[in-house]
Amino acid sequence: MSETVVPRRALICGVSGQDGAYLAQLLLTKGYQVWGTSRDAQMNAFAGLQSLGIRDQIKALSMSPVDFRSVLQVISEIRPHEIYNLAGQSSVGFSFGQPLETMESIAFGTLNLLEAIRFVDSSIRFYNAGSSECFGDTGGAPADEQTPFRPRSPYAVAKAAATWQVAVYRESYGLFACTGILFNHESPLRPERFVTKKIVAAACRIAKGSDEKLSLGNIDIRRDWGWAPEYVDAMWRMLNHETPEDFVIATGITQSLQDFIATVFSEAGLDWRAHVVSDPGLRRPSDPPESKANPDKAKNLLAWGSTCSGADVAKRMYAAECGQSVIGLNKGEANV
Amino acid sequence: MTPHSPLPTPQSPRVALITGITGQDGAYLAELLLEKGYIVHGIRRRASLFNTDRIDHLYQDPHLAGTRLFLHYGDMTDSSSLIRIIKQVQPDEIYNLAAQSHVAVSFEEPEYTANSDALGALRILEAVRLLGFEKKTRFYQASTSELYGLVQETPQKETTPFYPRSPYAVAKLYAYWITINYREAYGIYACNGILFNHESPVRGETFVTRKITRALARIKLGLQDCLYLGNMNSLRDWGHAKDYVEMQWLMLQQEKPEDFVIATGVQYSVRDFVNAAARELGMQIRWEGQGVDEKGYWINSSLRGGAARHCEEQRDEAIQSLPSLRGGAADAAIQSNPIVAVDPRYFRPTEVETLLGDATKAREKLGWTPKITFDELVAEMVREDLKSAERDELIKRHGYKSMDYHE
Numbered sequence: 001m002s003e004t005v006v007p008r009r010a011l012i013c014g015v016s017g018q019d020g021a022y023l024a025q026l027l028l029t030k031g032y033q034v035w036g037t038s039r040d041a042q043m044n045a046f047a048g049l050q051s052l053g054i055r056d057q058i059k060a061l062s063m064s065p066v067d068f069r070s071v072l073q074v075i076s077e078i079r080p081h082e083i084y085n086l087a088g089q090s091s092v093g094f095s096f097g098q099p100l101e102t103m104e105s106i107a108f109g110t111l112n113l114l115e116a117i118r119f120v121d122s123s124i125r126f127y128n129a130g131s132s133e134c135f136g137d138t139g140g141a142p143a144d145e146q147t148p149f150r151p152r153s154p155y156a157v158a159k160a161a162a163t164w165q166v167a168v169y170r171e172s173y174g175l176f177a178c179t180g181i182l183f184n185h186e187s188p189l190r191p192e193r194f195v196t197k198k199i200v201a202a203a204c205r206i207a208k209g210s211d212e213k214l215s216l217g218n219i220d221i222r223r224d225w226g227w228a229p230e231y232v233d234a235m236w237r238m239l240n241h242e243t244p245e246d247f248v249i250a251t252g253i254t255q256s257l258q259d260f261i262a263t264v265f266s267e268a269g270l271d272w273r274a275h276v277v278s279d280p281g282l283r284r285p286s287d288p289p290e291s292k293a294n295p296d297k298a299k300n301l302l303a304w305g306s307t308c309s310g311a312d313v314a315k316r317m318y319a320a321e322c323g324q325s326v327i328g329l330n331k332g333e334a335n336v
Numbered sequence: 337m338t339p340h341s342p343l344p345t346p347q348s349p350r351v352a353l354i355t356g357i358t359g360q361d362g363a364y365l366a367e368l369l370l371e372k373g374y375i376v377h378g379i380r381r382r383a384s385l386f387n388t389d390r391i392d393h394l395y396q397d398p399h400l401a402g403t404r405l406f407l408h409y410g411d412m413t414d415s416s417s418l419i420r421i422i423k424q425v426q427p428d429e430i431y432n433l434a435a436q437s438h439v440a441v442s443f444e445e446p447e448y449t450a451n452s453d454a455l456g457a458l459r460i461l462e463a464v465r466l467l468g469f470e471k472k473t474r475f476y477q478a479s480t481s482e483l484y485g486l487v488q489e490t491p492q493k494e495t496t497p498f499y500p501r502s503p504y505a506v507a508k509l510y511a512y513w514i515t516i517n518y519r520e521a522y523g524i525y526a527c528n529g530i531l532f533n534h535e536s537p538v539r540g541e542t543f544v545t546r547k548i549t550r551a552l553a554r555i556k557l558g559l560q561d562c563l564y565l566g567n568m569n570s571l572r573d574w575g576h577a578k579d580y581v582e583m584q585w586l587m588l589q590q591e592k593p594e595d596f597v598i599a600t601g602v603q604y605s606v607r608d609f610v611n612a613a614a615r616e617l618g619m620q621i622r623w624e625g626q627g628v629d630e631k632g633y634w635i636n637s638s639l640r641g642g643a644a645r646h647c648e649e650q651r652d653e654a655i656q657s658l659p660s661l662r663g664g665a666a667d668a669a670i671q672s673n674p675i676v677a678v679d680p681r682y683f684r685p686t687e688v689e690t691l692l693g694d695a696t697k698a699r700e701k702l703g704w705t706p707k708i709t710f711d712e713l714v715a716e717m718v719r720e721d722l723k724s725a726e727r728d729e730l731i732k733r734h735g736y737k738s739m740d741y742h743e
Contacts, residue, residue, distance in 0.1 A: 068447070096521065099458055099514070100415070107454070107510065111446055111503075148497035151513050152520065154458075161454060161510040164500050165446075171501070172443070172685030285521030 011080035012036045013065055013113065014087030015058060018189040019129070021048030023084060023232040024058050030236070035078050037063035037087070048189045065109025071116045079120070082239050084127045085113050088158075091193055092133060095155035096285055106158040107165065114169040114177065122175055125239045128166045130179035131159040132224070132250065132291050142294035144248050145181070152286045163246070176244040180235055183250035183293045186313050187228035188320035195257065196225065196317060199264050204321040206275055207268035214275055217282030219257045222290040226251045227308035227316065237302040250293030251306040263314035268322075349404075353377045353427035355412065355460065356434030360538050361478065363390035365431055365581040370394060370404055372585070377425045379410040379418075379434065390538045412456030413448075419463040426469075429588050431476045432460055435508075438542060439482060440566075440684055442504035450507045457511035461518045461526065474588045475526040477515040480508050481573070481599070481691045483530065491694035493597050494530070501686040516595070525593045529584050532599035532693040535713060536577040537720035544606060545574065549613050549717040553725040555675050556617050558640055559732070562675055566682025568607040568630060571690040575600045576708035576716075586702045599693020600706050610676055612711065616718040621676065632676030 010027050014020050015036025027034050034057070038044040041060040049055040063074045065087050075083070088106040089095065095102040110128055117124045135143040136150035151157045163179045170177045190197035195216065202214040226249075234249045258272075265272035298304045308316075352369050356362045357378025369376050380387060388395075394405055408425075410417040412434045422430070435453045436442065442449040457477055464473050484492045485501035500506045512528050519526040539546040544565065551563035575598070583598045604612070607623070610632065614621045620635040634640075698704040708716075728738040 099462065100455060103455055103458060103510070107450060108447065111450060115446065149513075152517060154514065154517060157510055157513040157517055160513060161450075161506055164506040164509055165503070168501060168503060168506055168686060286517065 007031055007033045008082065009033045009035070009078060009080045010082045010084065011074070011078055012084045012086060013063065013109070014038070014085070015060070016044050016046050016048060017086055017090065018048060018187055018228055019086045019185075019232055019235075020084075021046075021052050021054075021189055022187065022229045023086070023235060024049060025052050025054050026229075026232050026236060028054060028057055033059075035059045035061055035074075035080065037061045037074060039064050051189065065112055066104050068112045068115065071112045072119065075113075075116045075120045075124070080124060082125045082127070083113060083117070084129075084235060084239075085110055086129045088129070089155070092153045092155045092287075093284055094193070095153050095158070099154035102154050103158040103161070106155075107161045110162040110165055114165060114175065117175060117177075118169070118173055122173065124176075125244075126166070126175060126177040127235050127239050128162060128177065128179045129235075130163045130181040130246070131156065132181055132183040132248075132293065133288075134160040134163060134181065135288075135291065137288040137290070138292060140290060140292060142252070142292040144294040145246055145297055152288055153284065167246070170244055176239070178238050178244040179246045180231075180238055181246060181248045182231055182234075183224040183226060183248070183291060185226045185228040185231040185249075186317060188317055189228070190317075196260065196313070199261055200314070200317045200321045202275075203264045203268045203270065203272075203318060206270060207322070212275075213277045215277050215279040215282060216257075216261075217279060217284065218287060219261060219276070219278070220289065221287060222254050222256045222292075223310075224250045224252070224254045224291055224293045225260065225310040225313050226306050227313050230306050230308060234298055234302060234304045237298075237304050241302060245301070247298045247302065248293055248295050249298055249304070250295045251309060252293055252295050253309055254290065254292045255310045260310060260314050263311045264318050267315055267318040349373055349375050350428045351375045351377065351425060352429045352431065353379070353422065353425050354431045354433060355379045355410075355456070356432070356478075357407070358387050358390060359433060359437070360390065360536055360540065360577050361433045361534070361581055361584070362431075363394075363538055364536065364577050365433070365584060366391055366394055366405065368581055368585060375404050375406075377406045377408060377421070377427065379421060380407050381411050382409050412452040412459065415459045415462070418459050419466060422460070422463045422469070422473075423467055427473055429474045429476070430460060430464070431478075431584060432457055432511075433478045435478065436504070438540070439502045439504045439688075440682070442502050442507070443685055446503035449503050450510070453504065453507035454510035454514075458514050461514065461524065464524060465518070465522055470522050470524050473524075474593070475515065475518075475524060476584055476588055477511055477526065477528045478584075479512045479515075479528040479530045479595070480505070481530060481532040481693060482688060483509055483512060484691060485686075485688050487690060490690070491599075491601065491692040493694040494595055494697055501688050502684065519593055525588070527587050527593040528595040529580075529587055530595065530597045530693075531580055532573040532575060532597070532691060534575045534577045534580040534598075535717065537717050539577070539717070545609060545717065546721075548606075548610050549714070549721045550725075552610070552613050552617055552619065552675075553718060553721040554728070555634075556619060556640065556722070557725045557729045559725055559729055561673065562677055563610075564677055564679035564682065565606060565610075566679070566684070567687055567689075568605065568610070568678065569689070570606050570687065571603045571692070572606070573599045573601065573603050573691055573693045574609070574710060574713065575706050576713045579706040579708055583698060583702070583704050586704060590702070594701075596698045596702070597693050597695050598698055598704075599695045600710070601692070601694060602710060603690070603692045604710060609714065612714040613718050616715050617722065628678045628680055630678050631674035634675045
């Protein structure tokens with residue numbers, strides 16, 4: 001038998017989300033065979049994959065991460081080299097309304113994947129989507145991999161538990177399992193319940209003549225916003241690093257939500273103050289005022305860095321929303 | 337924020353709900369609360385075997401109990417059972433002590449552990465919120481020193497960062513943070529007691545301390561040959577459960593909810609515990625070997641009692657007639673077999689080597705200090721286990737079958 005190069009196989013759990021779509025695109029360009037799961041693949045339109053023009057290249061499967069049988073079945077069948085766990089309830093605000101579902105989909109999903117890897121093939125590499133929300137309020141100090149967690153929402157508590165589960169399985173069973181502690185990362189593929197997309201969509205409609213008001217909660221919060229297509233590259237680098245480690249992924253620059261709003265509206269040629277109203281009902285029961293990151297470890301060990309500031313993110317999202325630009329991985333790349 | 341409901345007047349007895357009332361802490365806490373005049377409700381799981389041994393005496397004592405102790409069937413993995421019970425009981429205080437509480441078992445049953453320990457706490461907090469009891473019901477969460485795992489500083493206090501090392505610890509970490517989150521987000525009087533190891537004569541038989549006292553008592557009476565342990569170098573801060581439940585209650589009686597470390601501040605190894613228990617039984621142990629080959633030999637095994645003593649008496653009579661063999665060879669036969677040995681099966685995939693608590697905050701803010709010393713704790717456990725072993729030995733000697741289960 002002649003030796004042929006077997007393409008690497010990747011399984012993306014939660015491929016229908018923003019990160020799943022960009023990651024699928026990245027892995028395809030790297031020559032991977034990519035499988036993607038969603039709880040009901042038949043019913044999912046995979047709009048993200050569609051808009052990136054890669055729907056046909058991804059093999060979609062149904063898998064519920066909270067159902068051990070379905071996890072085991074998919075992993076046994078595909079025998080992936082790499083698994084990216086991006087599945088799970090992803091909204092902080094929503095987690096106050098559905099805390100149990102949030103915990104189950106995040107932590108039980110992660111646990112089932114770890115157990116299934118132990119069971120099927122412990123050489124499978126595992127990426128787990130952590131969250132900067134785990135840090136909570138660091139009092140203005142930039143968070144790095146050594147910063148203790150202080151989660152402040154049911155979402156963040158669930159993500160903290162999942163991050164520790166990964167660490168326990170890495171240390172107990174020697175799995176190549178790691179967590180990317182990603183700070184906010186946005187793109188045109190964000191659904192509108194995320195505040196960045198909500199702002200961009202509203203600004204775009206207002207620019208086209210809508211007289212609506214944009215209702216927002218606390219706009220003084222400060223976050224580190226990055227460009228999602230760059231962040232999925234960090235995920236891949238983590239699984240192709242020599243040793244399994246956790247990494248903070250961020251731009252290192254923090255700005256206020258008000259800054260983000262101002263940038264978007266100025267792109268639209270508008271003064272945000274005329275269109276934004278404050279709605280105390282949209283404030284969360286507990287919300288860290290500021291998040292700040294130190295992504296040096298990723299820079300030093302993964303040679304990864306963000307080239308896109310929060311203002312760039314705002315501009316790109318606005319341009320995409322108004323149909324002025326493409327939304328693929330590479331800025332100049334044509335698609336759809 | 338509106339203030340929490342004031343402490344009720346003496347006329348209306350306070351109502352407490354204890355999840356995990358059938359466990360070690362549940363039993364001690366129920367007793368304490370009944371003494372303080374509370375009406376106590378407890379949740380127990382349905383099981384095909386009786387599981388209320390630890391609180392049966394509270395039922396039977398009419399002075400203590402009367403009609404002030406009630407049990408309900410429920411389960412930490414069943415939201416509706418919890419909501420139904422809380423609605424019916426309308427508790428002033430909830431003590432969430434229910435859990436899959438065994439670290440080693442959590443590696444075998446990680447999902448169940450997360451479901452009962454992590455989501456269980458969330459289900460209770462959600463029930464409080466759902467029923468509109470945020471200002472009425474105070475919540476105590478049984479957190480654990482296992483959260484510190486791979487310790488980031490010594491001793492560990494409230495501000496020490498966590499580093500959980502087992503599925504049990506990760507599940508408890510979730511419960512810890514969700515308790516704080518519900519305190520901050522909804523103003524519930526909710527707090528964590530970060531309790532270091534706490535033991536008693538009713539500690540579960542598979543926990544290392546109880547396993548040691550039980551085994552040594554049984555070995556002394558000739559009911560068991562050898563005690564197998566995991567990592568004997570593990571260092572722990574062991575207190576008495578009775579002292580610790582008092583602190584659980586105290587934490588819910590403050591003006592504002594805060595988290596506290598509960599510990600003795602003194603550390604011993606598992607081997608120290610074995611030696612202390614042996615000393616209590618008048619047994620001298622000689623240690624030989626290192627690591628997995630470490631073994632403990634019973635030097636003065638001529639003290640061996642009960643059934644063995646019976647045999648030994650006969651043997652000694654025989655030996656009497658052979659003076660040259662007396663002592664030496666016979667004792668050597670017993671001494672050649674260790675009574676303590678290491679079984680790597682009890683090693684954990686990730687060990688927690690050392691835990692030592694600093695309960696300064698509890699002392700300074702609540703005036704709490706543990707009253708029962710390590711030696712007193714070991715003595716009490718040994719005394720109770722020796723009684724059980726004597727009972728078993730008696731039963732056995734009279735030709736009846738006694739329960740012989742041990743790991």
